[in-house]
Amino acid sequence: MANRRLFRILLAIACFVFAGVKGWQIWQGEYEWIDVFILIAFLAFGIMYVVVLTKNTPQE
Helix, strand or coil: CCCCHHHHHHHHHHHHHHHHHHHHHHHHCCCCHHHHHHHHHHHHHHHHHHHHHHHCCCCC
8 A cells, every 4th residue: 555644644635724713713702503513523533634644753
């Protein structure tokens, strides 16, 4: 398999950006329950990608 480190970094950034957008909507008071669910999902996926990235980092 090819090294997918850059792809995972971009996915983690995108997940945190989308979570931030949903968080901003919730902060403004314009939200429904699905927005809270999506916020939690994006945070979970972003954290998962960060954990995978730090786990697969080669030790020197």
